[in-house]
Amino acid sequence: MLTIYIHNEPYRVKAGINLLEACLSLGFNVPYFCWHPAIKSVGACRQCAVKVFKGPEDTRGTLLMSCVVPVADGMRISIDDPEAVHFRARVIEWLMLNHPHDCPVCDEGGECHLQDMTVMTGHVQRRTRFPKRTHVNQDLGPFVAHEMNRCIQCYRCQRFYCDYAGGRDFGVFGWHDGVYFGRAQSGTLQSEFAGNLVEVCPTGVFTDKSLAQHYTRKWDLTTGPSICVHCGLGCNTIPGARYGQLRRVYSRFNSQVNGYFLCDRGRYGYEFVNSDRRILQPRLRQEDGSLAPVAKAQALAFVGQALQRGKAIGIGSPRASLETNFALRKLVGAEHYFQGESAQKSAISEAILDCLQRGPTPTVSLHEVETCDAVLLLGEDVLNTAPMLGLAIRQASRNQPLEEVARLNVPFWLDLVARLITQDQIGPIFIAATGATRLDGLARQIYRAAPDDLARIGLAIAHLVDPTAPEVSRLPDDAFSFAHPVAEVLKAAKRPLIVSGPSLGSVELIHAAANAAWALTRAGKDARLCYAAESCNSLGAAMLGGGDLTAALELLRSGQADTVLIVENDLRRHMPENDFEELLSLARCVIAVDHLEQATTQRAHCVLPAATFAEAEGTLINNEGRAQRFYKVLPPPAAVQESWRWMGELWVASGRGEASPWPNFDAIVAALASEFAIFKDVPALAPPASFRQVGQKIGRQPHRYSGRTAETADQTVFEPPPPEDADSALAFSMEGTPLEPPSALIPRYWAPGWNSLAALNKFQIEVGGPLHDGDPGQRLIAPKPYPQSPYFKDFVSPFARRPQQFLVVPHHHIYGSEPLSAASAPVASLCPKPYIALNGADAAAAGIAGADQEVVLSLAGASLRLSVILDSTLAASLAAVPAGIAPFEGLDLPAWGTIAAAPAGGQRGGGGS
Amino acid sequence: MGVSPMSSTGVGPVAKKKKLPETRARRPCHEMGSIMLSDEVKKEIDAEARHYPQRRAVVAEALKAVQARRGWVDDESLRDVADYLGLSFDEVDSIATFYNLIFRQPVGRHVILICDSVSCYLTGYEKLLDHLKKKLGIALGQTTADGRFTLLPNACLGLCEQAPAMMIDNETYGHLTAARIDEILGKHE
Numbered sequence A: 001m002l003t004i005y006i007h008n009e010p011y012r013v014k015a016g017i018n019l020l021e022a023c024l025s026l027g028f029n030v031p032y033f034c035w036h037p038a039i040k041s042v043g044a045c046r047q048c049a050v051k052v053f054k055g056p057e058d059t060r061g062t063l064l065m066s067c068v069v070p071v072a073d074g075m076r077i078s079i080d081d082p083e084a085v086h087f088r089a090r091v092i093e094w095l096m097l098n099h100p101h102d103c104p105v106c107d108e109g110g111e112c113h114l115q116d117m118t119v120m121t122g123h124v125q126r127r128t129r130f131p132k133r134t135h136v137n138q139d140l141g142p143f144v145a146h147e148m149n150r151c152i153q154c155y156r157c158q159r160f161y162c163d164y165a166g167g168r169d170f171g172v173f174g175w176h177d178g179v180y181f182g183r184a185q186s187g188t189l190q191s192e193f194a195g196n197l198v199e200v201c202p203t204g205v206f207t208d209k210s211l212a213q214h215y216t217r218k219w220d221l222t223t224g225p226s227i228c229v230h231c232g233l234g235c236n237t238i239p240g241a242r243y244g245q246l247r248r249v250y251s252r253f254n255s256q257v258n259g260y261f262l263c264d265r266g267r268y269g270y271e272f273v274n275s276d277r278r279i280l281q282p283r284l285r286q287e288d289g290s291l292a293p294v295a296k297a298q299a300l301a302f303v304g305q306a307l308q309r310g311k312a313i314g315i316g317s318p319r320a321s322l323e324t325n326f327a328l329r330k331l332v333g334a335e336h337y338f339q340g341e342s343a344q345k346s347a348i349s350e351a352i353l354d355c356l357q358r359g360p361t362p363t364v365s366l367h368e369v370e371t372c373d374a375v376l377l378l379g380e381d382v383l384n385t386a387p388m389l390g391l392a393i394r395q396a397s398r399n400q401p402l403e404e405v406a407r408l409n410v411p412f413w414l415d416l417v418a419r420l421i422t423q424d425q426i427g428p429i430f431i432a433a434t435g436a437t438r439l440d441g442l443a444r445q446i447y448r449a450a451p452d453d454l455a456r457i458g459l460a461i462a463h464l465v466d467p468t469a470p471e472v473s474r475l476p477d478d479a480f481s482f483a484h485p486v487a488e489v490l491k492a493a494k495r496p497l498i499v500s501g502p503s504l505g506s507v508e509l510i511h512a513a514a515n516a517a518w519a520l521t522r523a524g525k526d527a528r529l530c531y532a533a534e535s536c537n538s539l540g541a542a543m544l545g546g547g548d549l550t551a552a553l554e555l556l557r558s559g560q561a562d563t564v565l566i567v568e569n570d571l572r573r574h575m576p577e578n579d580f581e582e583l584l585s586l587a588r589c590v591i592a593v594d595h596l597e598q599a600t601t602q603r604a605h606c607v608l609p610a611a612t613f614a615e616a617e618g619t620l621i622n623n624e625g626r627a628q629r630f631y632k633v634l635p636p637p638a639a640v641q642e643s644w645r646w647m648g649e650l651w652v653a654s655g656r657g658e659a660s661p662w663p664n665f666d667a668i669v670a671a672l673a674s675e676f677a678i679f680k681d682v683p684a685l686a687p688p689a690s691f692r693q694v695g696q697k698i699g700r701q702p703h704r705y706s707g708r709t710a711e712t713a714d715q716t717v718f719e720p721p722p723p724e725d726a727d728s729a730l731a732f733s734m735e736g737t738p739l740e741p742p743s744a745l746i747p748r749y750w751a752p753g754w755n756s757l758a759a760l761n762k763f764q765i766e767v768g769g770p771l772h773d774g775d776p777g778q779r780l781i782a783p784k785p786y787p788q789s790p791y792f793k794d795f796v797s798p799f800a801r802r803p804q805q806f807l808v809v810p811h812h813h814i815y816g817s818e819p820l821s822a823a824s825a826p827v828a829s830l831c832p833k834p835y836i837a838l839n840g841a842d843a844a845a846a847g848i849a850g851a852d853q854e855v856v857l858s859l860a861g862a863s864l865r866l867s868v869i870l871d872s873t874l875a876a877s878l879a880a881v882p883a884g885i886a887p888f889e890g891l892d893l894p895a896w897g898t899i900a901a902a903p904a905g906g907q908r909g910g911g912g913s
Numbered sequence B: 001m002g003v004s005p006m007s008s009t010g011v012g013p014v015a016k017k018k019k020l021p022e023t024r025a026r027r028p029c030h031e032m033g034s035i036m037l038s039d040e041v042k043k044e045i046d047a048e049a050r051h052y053p054q055r056r057a058v059v060a061e062a063l064k065a066v067q068a069r070r071g072w073v074d075d076e077s078l079r080d081v082a083d084y085l086g087l088s089f090d091e092v093d094s095i096a097t098f099y100n101l102i103f104r105q106p107v108g109r110h111v112i113l114i115c116d117s118v119s120c121y122l123t124g125y126e127k128l129l130d131h132l133k134k135k136l137g138i139a140l141g142q143t144t145a146d147g148r149f150t151l152l153p154n155a156c157l158g159l160c161e162q163a164p165a166m167m168i169d170n171e172t173y174g175h176l177t178a179a180r181i182d183e184i185l186g187k188h189e
């Protein structure tokens, strides 16, 4: 720690940071634009000027840009110095010369950093008399709107999009005051992280196109702390609602998980909550076969009886909260509870959970990924399956080049200089995959092969690192020439990271990644092991246990079960069509509880409407075993309630007791914790519903929330009381604590004078650092130092081609492979059509003329008519199909199939036969 | 797409994608007979690239090489340059549009750069500009209908001691008067 003097008062600050960070961390208001806590300093806007004095005698001082000046012991500065104040006011006047007077029609208005800084600097009178320069805007796709006239040329967008996130279809064009930020041509932004421009741009140039469909000012949004449900990483979010509709999702800072950003699947997937496919009423199958809305009591009575009379099993879901799965498990009994995944998928989740706990290598948070200096990706196309993990790996790729920057005594946060020094250098990233991945541009070496051969690569690397790890026989030369240098580089790194995941459907791959990581740990490295997870609660479901869907089907076949209660799960996505049909035909009664109409709800005898993540409290376990809590941001629509609450009511309806065992959220969390040792800390993740600050709950609405008295004025002149919330310490109200809430309960970032999300600075211990009372969430699992070799002795035989056959592998798509986000209109517009990808040589050998040809794929008893894509990167004898996209949902891939040219006519795009 | 070489108001570069006046309406690239990078151009680029560790460093030189042959840089040539250097279209276009003397729109056979900087401004730039505009019948940023001249403003040509000044193609001209301008223009077909 160092001492600096601000206005002649001494302050202790951290060494190595810049003056702007120091001032902001100490709570001073210094206006700034181009600096961003994650994208760091460039010194472009000149807004953050302060006076720096040579010593106590120096009364004149020098104006310096605080964001590019490192703190030094004994440094004396002034923020309030009249010259500095004047300078900053003139800088903003100059930045505002061309800025339009359009705050009232600007979507950024009310949460605009430019507005805040303008007020802060006191620039209240505009003197410019000249015509303003104007630009023509671009159509940047379904996510981000563009209004270039509002630009103040801070360069943040370009620095985030290109430098930080690696996007290459964006840039700065022109020069002088015509400088233009956007694409060379209109078109959909290609980066998975484009939506962050909305938060990164300090003005209204880039705004949220989905919000614009149902626009609301920040001060009118009801918000709450939430967790993204669109992959297994558990990024923290702040969704906002108004008039019973979800309006947008912004990132919620968590220094360990997602930091400042989100991926576009996570940001724009929320519209499923507002979808036409929402189930808003209980539905009961009528005599004419239709599903008709019925009163809640009738539905409960029906299901209650069915559960009582029949031999019921419960099928949970990897996308449902711990509480919901737990309640279902209690209702049907542990031996009749199933986790709702195929045998293959649940074996993988269990293997991941096992590998993270039985071996000596710790797993990583996303933040820790950024601290690793060599990465091996084994089989997982992370930008498509767990996008933010890809962004973290991109940051990790800078660590080795940044060593040179440190050697030159340049602070790493001096971003422009650091990037000039490092140029195109990239730290060691190695990618072994079935075909091209979106991170290939970072890779030092790429190996492409079938899943089994990828697993063998992992095992081989383990053996090369630690000779006591099992050896791989018959390793071909090309595999060895990949594995050997990788092993050497990983061994030489300080913190090597092995990344894998479930997307290729291979337990062997999970084991191989573990072997490689364990070998590095045994070799004395500070190694890390990271697995992506497919669903937001895959690991939680694995922790709760329960059989897979094959076991469930067996129980039905044997007659030991005849009634199926399915919660937040579309079984059609987890089992092949034949099994799905068999299950439905064997079950006398099928009850489905879910948010959206889907194959299972359409076939059920009774459907109960479940609250989405936005209308419920719950706990999710992310890919690293971190338990995180989410809260309602809007009350569920009238007949809708949390699935765990339905389970409580079914408890009563099926005669299990007089009252629900879980009258409120805290009760079910307590029950969960008392029954499972692993969940013992879950109640402590956040304060209970009884928590109060100065006697008050925490308001989900800003104190400036408008129109509450008018919201229902068309029905009554009396203002209704805000909806009660017995489940949390948050209230659906603008009344609430004036203090800063505990970090797990922060509903939005706002501070006096800071209406934009930069108010977050005021909630952190230091800018960019953890929230005041620590980041919410807790990892529930830990590695185990193992006395002997923990290695898997899996023998994986080399991939053997089969004549005239293809191994069909699933390729995941950020937009489309995850079902909830695919039901969100802006995301749906980017989902791929069904296809089959082959490499050119294989296609030619199979007599396929070329791209776009129609073929019939025979796979697992089905014949699917598809259009061919040629992909020269695909490993030989593989065919890739889009994972989770019809007609491929529910298929356990990889699987062998044959391909034949399609007869003329017929229908494209699959459909069984 | 593309950025006009200079703004029609003369106060700075024109906004991206602003419609050009009718006289300068662009023809689609394929009508302009876009060429692939010739071996000669590639050789020039490679020779330049040997001086730098990154191929990215030669974008400006590569664009100049294209422009030297075509007079301007069309989208397809720009894409060829991008492919040849392993860059994206946007990355190269960022650089192309940064330089006011890389033309992303067709220009006339001769490009007049009239200096609008301090010395020339003080010594009569405005009058000369008016004269040029009238004489050629075009505004700044435009090309005469016969494709003979394009008129662009330029900051200081380094000829202050002979202000007011202009440059046509690679020649500079000082001590300008309306009569001298007429004479100079007459020498350019």
Ligand code: SF4
Pocket (backbone or CB within 6 Å): A150, A151, A152, A153, A154, A155, A156, A157, A158, A181, A200, A201, A202, A203, A205, A206
């Ligand atoms: S568009 Fe926004 S982020 Fe980009 S330079 Fe302009 S003001 Fe800054």
Ligand code: SF4
Pocket (backbone or CB within 6 Å): A228, A229, A230, A231, A232, A233, A234, A235, A258, A262, A263, A264, A265, A266, A267, A386, A387, A388, A389
């Ligand atoms: S990476 Fe996953 S958890 Fe994070 S925002 Fe994207 S979909 Fe959501």
Ligand code: FES
Pocket (backbone or CB within 6 Å): A031, A032, A033, A034, A035, A042, A043, A044, A045, A046, A047, A048, A049, A065, A066, A067, A068
């Ligand atoms: S924030 Fe320091 S110069 Fe822009």
Ligand code: FES
Pocket (backbone or CB within 6 Å): B115, B116, B117, B118, B119, B120, B121, B155, B156, B157, B158, B159, B160, B163, B164, B165
């Ligand atoms: S100002 Fe015109 S040449 Fe210098």
